[in-house]
Amino acid sequence: MKIIGGNAKGTLLSSPAGRNTRPTLGRVRESVFNVLANVGILETKVLDIFAGTGAMGLEALSRGAGEAVFLDKATGAIIRENALRCHVADRSRILKGDVSSSLKTLRGQKFDYIFMDPPYRKGYINEVLQEVFDCDLPAEEAIIIAEHSVSEPPDLSLFQGKCQLWKEKKVGAIVVSYLQCR
Template structure:
């Protein structure tokens, strides 16, 4: 695991022992950030179920302003990786339940432009997180939510403020969904109707 490009290019990331944490592979990460391009520059990042912090730190290396990295089990590794990549001054690390911490950040009036959600596969966490984000006010208008899930997972919950922009399959084991969040439901419906007419 490493930072692929940017200010921390080539820095190796410490990974937890055992299989409870499954870091995003360099191949998937490189493909994802190629899709995002300069969308990360200047953005406020929320990386939930952060694990090694590879996604949030990659975004910082590529020009994001700030990142909150949240995980209940890997805070020490997140701290090490933030310091090792010389990105600690742009990073906040939170140890604890993801939903409790997001609730606290929301209550503080924090807003994020880009969310990475990469929980363990097949236990319903990404669906729960997506529903939580959709009904909260923690996202800025036009925020992007990036969800990594198992290759056979596709039970997207009913969403009010989000539309699916893209999904990308990586072999049989992994896929990425990219959603856009809009505070205005009316504008979102207009955009969905426009997309349907173009099909």
């Protein structure tokens, strides 16, 4: 897997060996960043939840985001290695605890883009979205980019007044939902 655009374009990313990591497909990442390029990514603050290899946050940094925070309890060393390879370690922060605890340590910090790719078929998507809002993490007009299975969309009725579906893109059994925060 490689970074597909920006200053670190072509940089090969390490993946954890033997783990059930499901990196976001290159064509999905390309689609996401084509959408975000129209909104603006320069000097933004990014949160990458269930970061895995860190590909989403690193792609954002490569394309000009100012800072990224990565949350993953198991792959912090891989994310650090990948940030060094992409020459963005100075703009990266990695939190290695469980997602819920890590989100609480970020309470009140504001993020322009929040990427989340929770494990599928575990019911995490609504739980994590609730924690993101409870911790007051979205900046004004933030966009949450949630990757999920077709069978497990976010229940937006739980988040009325906090966000609305802005865009949705289906790629096979994967859906990327773009949630515009209010």
